[in-house]
Amino acid sequence: MPQQDPFDLARPAVNDRDDLYGAHNLPYGVFSTPDEPGRKRIGVRYGDRVLDVHTAATALGSPHADVLAHPTLNPLMAAGRPTWRAVRASVATWIGYPAIEPFLHPLTEVTLHLPFEVADYADFYSSEHHATNVGRIFRPDGPALTPNWKHLPIGYHGRAGTVVVSGTPVIRPNGQRLAGDTPVFGPTQRLDIEAEVGFVVGAPSRLGERVPLSAFREHVFGVCLLNDWSARDVQSWEYRPLGPFLGKSFATSVSAWVTPLDALDAARIPPPPRDPRPLPYLDDTAEAEPGGFDLRITVAVNGHTVAEPPFSAMYWTAAQQLAHLTVNGASLRTGDLYASGTVSGPEPHQRGCLLELTWNGRDPLDLPGGKRAYLEDGDEVTLTAWAPGPEGTRLGLGEVTGRIVPA
Ligand code: MN
Numbered sequence: 001m002p003q004q005d006p007f008d009l010a011r012p013a014v015n016d017r018d019d020l021y022g023a024h025n026l027p028y029g030v031f032s033t034p035d036e037p038g039r040k041r042i043g044v045r046y047g048d049r050v051l052d053v054h055t056a057a058t059a060l061g062s063p064h065a066d067v068l069a070h071p072t073l074n075p076l077m078a079a080g081r082p083t084w085r086a087v088r089a090s091v092a093t094w095i096g097y098p099a100i101e102p103f104l105h106p107l108t109e110v111t112l113h114l115p116f117e118v119a120d121y122a123d124f125y126s127s128e129h130h131a132t133n134v135g136r137i138f139r140p141d142g143p144a145l146t147p148n149w150k151h152l153p154i155g156y157h158g159r160a161g162t163v164v165v166s167g168t169p170v171i172r173p174n175g176q177r178l179a180g181d182t183p184v185f186g187p188t189q190r191l192d193i194e195a196e197v198g199f200v201v202g203a204p205s206r207l208g209e210r211v212p213l214s215a216f217r218e219h220v221f222g223v224c225l226l227n228d229w230s231a232r233d234v235q236s237w238e239y240r241p242l243g244p245f246l247g248k249s250f251a252t253s254v255s256a257w258v259t260p261l262d263a264l265d266a267a268r269i270p271p272p273p274r275d276p277r278p279l280p281y282l283d284d285t286a287e288a289e290p291g292g293f294d295l296r297i298t299v300a301v302n303g304h305t306v307a308e309p310p311f312s313a314m315y316w317t318a319a320q321q322l323a324h325l326t327v328n329g330a331s332l333r334t335g336d337l338y339a340s341g342t343v344s345g346p347e348p349h350q351r352g353c354l355l356e357l358t359w360n361g362r363d364p365l366d367l368p369g370g371k372r373a374y375l376e377d378g379d380e381v382t383l384t385a386w387a388p389g390p391e392g393t394r395l396g397l398g399e400v401t402g403r404i405v406p407a
Contacts, residue, residue: 016393021048021396022047024389024395025389025395025396026044026045026088026092026095026260027257027260027398028044028073028076028258029045029112029258030042030071030072030114030115031043031110031113032111032113033105033110033111034109040071040113041054042054042072043110046095046104048107049105050104050106050107051103051104052105054068056094056103059099060094060097060100062090064083067083067087068087071113073116077202078204078334080202088262112165114163115257116258116337118160119160119333119336120336121157121159121160121252121338122325122339123155123228123252123339124153124316124341125155126314126316126340127314127340127342127352128272128315129344129346130343130353131154132145133344133356134355134356137355137356151278152324153321155321155324155325156244158249159248160337162251162252164251164252164402165255165256166225166254166255166256166398167401167402168251168253168402169402169404170229170402170403171405172191172377172406173188173247173250175188175231175247177190177231177233177237178233187406188232188247189374190231190233190361191230191232191404192229192230192355192374192375193227193228193229193354193381193383194228194341194352194353195342195383196226196228196340196342196352197295197339197343198223198254198339199339200224201220201221201333201334201335202221203218203221204219205331205332207329207330208329209326210329211325217261220261220318221258222258222259223261223264223295224254224255224258224259225255225383225398225400226252227252227253227383227400228248228252229248229250229252229402230244230248231247232360232374233247234247235248251402254337254400255383255397255399257397259395259398264387266387266390267388267395268290268292268294269294270290270292271284271290271292272313272315278320281323281324282316291317291318291319292311294310294387295311295385296308296310296386297343297385298383298384298385299381299383300381300382301379302368306357306367307349308349309343309345309350309351310350318338318340321338321340325338344356376404377406378403378405379404380401380402380404381401383400384396384398385397
């Protein structure tokens with residue numbers, strides 16, 4: 001390769017203004033190439049290409065090469081926010097150098113992997129619209145929301161080992177369900193999705209330490225899209241009194257790209273008004289930064305859009321969820337993943353799961369391939385999302401997709 005002046009600014013062919021993955025986005029992932037399938041490397045998406053950031057950092061003599069020399073994002077995530085910001089600023093500069101051209105791989109020629117090693121996984125239930133709909137479906141004679149709902153972000157601990165990257169087939173789970181009043185065993189007949197947003201913890205905390213609302217950005221590295229696959233018949237039989245268990249632990253899919261929080265500054269918005277006012281550790285009315293995010297999600301089944309849930313409608317914010325996760329002194333580990341809960345808006349076409357969209361099968365969706373109450377074998381579900389970026393741009397949040405294979 002001829003020596004080129006790295007400061008000769010001539011950008012690769014990306015229109016940063018219109019591209020969802022322009023210089024304002026720069027999400028992180030992990031990839032390999034066909035010639036070295038066992039060598040997983042950290043990549044940054046730029047347009048329709050992936051920058052091998054460790055090789056680029058080494059070639060350019062960057063002080064951050066060490067933290068990028070790994071098959072997962074965890075060492076970078078553990079390094080903390082000052083390093084995240086420095087690396088991001090460096091990458092934003094590098095993409096203008098012709099010298100990095102050899103380190104850019106077309107997306108179509110790489111394999112994307114689970115971008116981080118998942119430590120613990122928790123899932124919340126923070127959409128008032130979703131919780132209200134679920135309450136109406138399952139408890140039509142009582143109040144839709146449980147008495148605790150507006151006092152704390154309800155959640156449960158899930159299964160970290162079955163978090164899989166987008167594209168991984170989802171095997172229809174077996175389990176117990178009720179047939180009339182009789183428990184029977186077999187493949188779930190009510191396989192559902194939950195369109196969610198995942199938050200990835202970078203910097204850990206100590207046992208006994210609380211993470212206040214104001215420290216959210218010091219701990220959370222970034223955001224991914226997440227599909228919390230759910231077997232509703234298994235779930236509804238098993239969940240009393242301890243909550244979801246096997247009905248949700250068989251697979252949780254995440255996008256291959258983690259968008260840094262720093263890329264989402266233009267998407268920050270105030271959350272909806274909260275009434276009653278939460279207890280002080282959850283009260284964000286005096287926080288300097290708004291806690292909500294304006295993320296627009298699209299849910300497609302077999303390529304057909306079935307819902308467009310708005311993340312802006314979420315009642316509890318990711319900062320409140322993190323404060324609640326740690327208020328008892330539970331520590332955070334690098335790689336902890338916590339999900340928002342099903343994202344549903346106030347309108348029928350904004351509901352983020354089939355349970356709500358079909359009202360538990362009563363109103364099947366009319367799709368080009370036939371009616372759907374719940375998912376059938378061979379169905380493919382894809383979540384995508386975008387967020388407002390700086391100066392009128394838009395950021396893509398990648399996609400999370402999965403196809404159902406028979407039990
Ligand atoms: Mn969920």
